[in-house]
Amino acid sequence: SPHEYKLNFKKSKEVCLSYIQDAMLQKQWKRAAEFLTFYIESLEKDFSTEYMGPSEMIWRIGTEILCHHSNSSMKEFNSFIEQMKTLGVKRYLKVCLEHAFHLLCNGLIDEAYQNLSLAESWRFGEQTAIQNKEMKLIQAYRGLLDYYSWCKQKNILLEHGQDGFEDLSVEQEMHSCFRKAAVNLKEIIKIPGVWDLFVKCYVDLLEFYGDHNEARQVLNEYAYNSKFPANPNAHVYLYQFLKRHGESKKSLISALKILHDIAPSHELMIDFNIMLQKSKKRKKRQLGLEVIFAALDYAGWKENVKAWSCLARQVKQIVISEKHLDWIKQEWNSRKDWWPAFHFSRYLAKRNWQENESLSYEKALVAGILLGKDCKYFKYVSHQGCKAQVKRFRILKKFVNKHNPVYLRISG
Amino acid sequence: RDFNERCAQCSEVNWGLTDGGRFYCRSCHNVTERTREVVNTDFISNTRIQTISKGLRKQEKTDGGCEWYVCEGFQLVLKRQAEALETLGVCPQMKDEILCNFWRRYLQKTKQAYCNRSAEETVKTFSVCDSSTDVDSEPERPSLLHLLSLSESEGDLQTDCSFASSISKVSESTSVCSGSVDGSLYLMKNRKEKLRMTMPMTLSFCYMALLWLREPMTLSDLLRFVVEGHIPYLNVFQHFPEKMKLYGLDLKIFCVESWPVYEEVYNKMLELAAFLDLPRFPDITDSCFLHPDMLCMKYLMEVNLPDELHNWTCRVVKKICIGEADFLTLVPGNKSTRNVKYDVLAAAVIVVVLKLLFLLDDHYEWLLSDFAEERNKNNKEGAPYFEFRKWYKVIKRSLDVKQKKLDEERAKYLWRCEKPLFYSAKKKSKVLKRRQMVVNLQNQFGKLSGSVQPAEKPNPSSFQLSWSEENTDGSCFHGHSLKGILQEKCGLLTAMNPDYWLCTVKLCNEKLCGHLAHYREVDFPQSYHFVLRLFSFLLRIQPSYIHDEVCVIEHKLFNKKLCKKPKYNTGLRK
Numbered sequence: 001s002p003h004e005y006k007l008n009f010k011k012s013k014e015v016c017l018s019y020i021q022d023a024m025l026q027k028q029w030k031r032a033a034e035f036l037t038f039y040i041e042s043l044e045k046d047f048s049t050e051y052m053g054p055s056e057m058i059w060r061i062g063t064e065i066l067c068h069h070s071n072s073s074m075k076e077f078n079s080f081i082e083q084m085k086t087l088g089v090k091r092y093l094k095v096c097l098e099h100a101f102h103l104l105c106n107g108l109i110d111e112a113y114q115n116l117s118l119a120e121s122w123r124f125g126e127q128t129a130i131q132n133k134e135m136k137l138i139q140a141y142r143g144l145l146d147y148y149s150w151c152k153q154k155n156i157l158l159e160h161g162q163d164g165f166e167d168l169s170v171e172q173e174m175h176s177c178f179r180k181a182a183v184n185l186k187e188i189i190k191i192p193g194v195w196d197l198f199v200k201c202y203v204d205l206l207e208f209y210g211d212h213n214e215a216r217q218v219l220n221e222y223a224y225n226s227k228f229p230a231n232p233n234a235h236v237y238l239y240q241f242l243k244r245h246g247e248s249k250k251s252l253i254s255a256l257k258i259l260h261d262i263a264p265s266h267e268l269m270i271d272f273n274i275m276l277q278k279s280k281k282r283k284k285r286q287l288g289l290e291v292i293f294a295a296l297d298y299a300g301w302k303e304n305v306k307a308w309s310c311l312a313r314q315v316k317q318i319v320i321s322e323k324h325l326d327w328i329k330q331e332w333n334s335r336k337d338w339w340p341a342f343h344f345s346r347y348l349a350k351r352n353w354q355e356n357e358s359l360s361y362e363k364a365l366v367a368g369i370l371l372g373k374d375c376k377y378f379k380y381v382s383h384q385g386c387k388a389q390v391k392r393f394r395i396l397k398k399f400v401n402k403h404n405p406v407y408l409r410i411s412g
Numbered sequence: 413r414d415f416n417e418r419c420a421q422c423s424e425v426n427w428g429l430t431d432g433g434r435f436y437c438r439s440c441h442n443v444t445e446r447t448r449e450v451v452n453t454d455f456i457s458n459t460r461i462q463t464i465s466k467g468l469r470k471q472e473k474t475d476g477g478c479e480w481y482v483c484e485g486f487q488l489v490l491k492r493q494a495e496a497l498e499t500l501g502v503c504p505q506m507k508d509e510i511l512c513n514f515w516r517r518y519l520q521k522t523k524q525a526y527c528n529r530s531a532e533e534t535v536k537t538f539s540v541c542d543s544s545t546d547v548d549s550e551p552e553r554p555s556l557l558h559l560l561s562l563s564e565s566e567g568d569l570q571t572d573c574s575f576a577s578s579i580s581k582v583s584e585s586t587s588v589c590s591g592s593v594d595g596s597l598y599l600m601k602n603r604k605e606k607l608r609m610t611m612p613m614t615l616s617f618c619y620m621a622l623l624w625l626r627e628p629m630t631l632s633d634l635l636r637f638v639v640e641g642h643i644p645y646l647n648v649f650q651h652f653p654e655k656m657k658l659y660g661l662d663l664k665i666f667c668v669e670s671w672p673v674y675e676e677v678y679n680k681m682l683e684l685a686a687f688l689d690l691p692r693f694p695d696i697t698d699s700c701f702l703h704p705d706m707l708c709m710k711y712l713m714e715v716n717l718p719d720e721l722h723n724w725t726c727r728v729v730k731k732i733c734i735g736e737a738d739f740l741t742l743v744p745g746n747k748s749t750r751n752v753k754y755d756v757l758a759a760a761v762i763v764v765v766l767k768l769l770f771l772l773d774d775h776y777e778w779l780l781s782d783f784a785e786e787r788n789k790n791n792k793e794g795a796p797y798f799e800f801r802k803w804y805k806v807i808k809r810s811l812d813v814k815q816k817k818l819d820e821e822r823a824k825y826l827w828r829c830e831k832p833l834f835y836s837a838k839k840k841s842k843v844l845k846r847r848q849m850v851v852n853l854q855n856q857f858g859k860l861s862g863s864v865q866p867a868e869k870p871n872p873s874s875f876q877l878s879w880s881e882e883n884t885d886g887s888c889f890h891g892h893s894l895k896g897i898l899q900e901k902c903g904l905l906t907a908m909n910p911d912y913w914l915c916t917v918k919l920c921n922e923k924l925c926g927h928l929a930h931y932r933e934v935d936f937p938q939s940y941h942f943v944l945r946l947f948s949f950l951l952r953i954q955p956s957y958i959h960d961e962v963c964v965i966e967h968k969l970f971n972k973k974l975c976k977k978p979k980y981n982t983g984l985r986k
Contacts, residue, residue, distance in 0.1 A: 004822075004954075005671075005948070005952040006670070006671060006673055007670060007822055007825065008669055008670030008671070009669040009670065009827050012822055012827070015819075015822055015823045016823040016824065018823075019820070019823045029860070030860065030862040031861075033858075033860035034857075034861035034862070035824070036857045037857045037858045038823065038825070038826060040853045040854050041826060041827065041828045041850055041854075043846060043849065043850050044828055044832075044843075044846055044847065062853070065857070065860065066860075069860050071859075071860055072860060076856065079856075080853075080856060083849055083852065
């Protein structure tokens, strides 16, 4: 590597930074701190308009070092952060927010709350308007902490209620937390973004106080407003809410349909399939088949007995009724090239039989129908099952043998 | 004040001295051509000299400061540098006579031009400022932004324009922008005058004086001492007397934000010597430290090569006539001869000798080493035969350690001085607050650094690497014999190596592309690169400089062969 013998201020600080970076990557915190002390003087030349100037560097690096260094205490960290707050007014709220996060991660909830409150009351000319986003976040997190207090009060009340005590002050406290929380949470979820935690908490509050309409509206907005980024969780929350409130199957299904579209491997797909299978409408039942096949495309579902049993049940039902074999054909068409190796290899047959008999049973049924009685998987598992004299395998064998022609029609 | 003539204009006898040392009539402000030399090198208090500029004198100095001129600042710098050099062993003559005279001469040469113009300039500036009706002269008023951009110095100071807007309009005297009286004028001066004083130029002055006295200190030594902190350079202004307040544009003049660069200091020295009309410098003879024979000996010792190599370096020096006083001695203004960088020259000679004896083609030198090793098995008495491989291992280890240390020192280099600097009074409190925070943070993280001892300034030493023959581990090669790689031919010992490769077949035109050759590591053998890297480290200059010099020497050495047959490949038989 070329060694330079020239040096100027800028270059020497660049080099210093690279040493700090190396030390940090190797978790040598003492060494990182050592080199940081030599970097710090660049604060006196912080007139740069660079994207990341010395003050931001020092804030970020110093935070990392203080987090990991064995000798550093929370007190030291706090004093450091307070200095960082005075360094750049343009960054003030960001530093406050991250400071609060850090306090929360260390379990110092009250301190975090104080910090957030203090930050909330900060005013600095036009900077306040420029740092609007950070301010909203600060308010939101404070609202979250208010929610957390609300929960605590609520639990106290419930306990006392059980013991037969009434506690007016706690109740009042609780309501006041609710008001504070609600105001801020409501604000933040108006802005397009991913606010899962805030939405959940806000809905919880609304439900507790009986404002179901507002809750439903909030969840609908969160799930369906196109300005918000696509978020599977939004639909999950909506679904769960609707379920909680005994909404119609129709609305439940429409909520889950979108979830299937954006997250076909979501765990709720099992519930979805079960609901759809029970439907009287043909289209819905077909959709059910689609849903369960789609879920099993994913590696994470390979050993999910419930999923396989759903598929097996539906396939069996279709075969017995001899109606809608074309549904199976349609689903199998795009999968027949790779599902055999993915799910029904001889290796998997052995392994599934050894590890999970029920799994192998369900899969064997599906394999038998889709690939015929002579396929590796079915042959092995049914043979083993019959050998072990497990009753259901004998029944399975009979069933598949009986319906073997179906396989020919499907695969053709 | 023994000037008793009557003033030509007003016939009064009421004389004062301008800062340039000229007499002027206090009654009518007529300036004469008579000068009075500034005799002592001490800082001259303004109470003894009255300036001619009107508005400046009215300047209120509420902070206990006084008026001072930029050249006075530089004078102080030079004084401190000379004192430091004296501490390092340079003879006292340097400070009291040589450097002092050089500086005086410089002042004369520049002040003569400067003084005339400055009087006019200053007066002109003030007439502009005073007359509010003079709208057309608006653009002549130097804006701070403009002044900043005029400065040649690189680096961040140029981007520190944030304070520019906070400085009030230059409607009062220009010294509002600087502690010195002429700071702003200094930066604004006509760029045609190339020899405006700069911080790097103080080192040129020092080196020039050292060269005049033929002191045993090369330019690379000098610059190394500067970087190591033995010679005041970085933040030297913090030792100015309290009365000399430094702020604003003064910082641009006196603040250093980069290590001095060899080429820059050297070239300025040449310019300076010519500018001052200096005569031929004292001859560099073969008893001088700077003579290639002497320097080669020093460097050979320093890089742990056998003393016997000195015979070879002397042979090369003699053959290409670079040991002649006429070649080595500096004649200012003589553009026909290429000026000599003694340290680079000596290093290059050694490199050439190594190439002559070991070829350094990544192949032959190792073969020779094996051969010497074999012969060493039977060589139990007398000095061991020099083995290139052993030497390489020892040196590489030491070099890597030192280089790593130097690299870390670069990262840890501190530029700020204890005295906080600020550009204007308005910014003062902000700067001080910032300084306080820096100190706090340094303390906080300093504690977390573990038990790291504060960096001590290394003792100044001429030798960066040292080897002792008392080491029993055999790591000192000074006494080793070259017989292992030599052979007898016609009663003379010659190198076994019959080949040589030229670094470059043709030298570039220095004036066109700035270099004589272009060095790229990948184009040359690794052993060659290693040797260059070694000397590059010792001299603290880029390998390409040494490579250039090697090319020149080779071309002189093989001149006849090169001229005879123009179509030569890079391989060459001696």
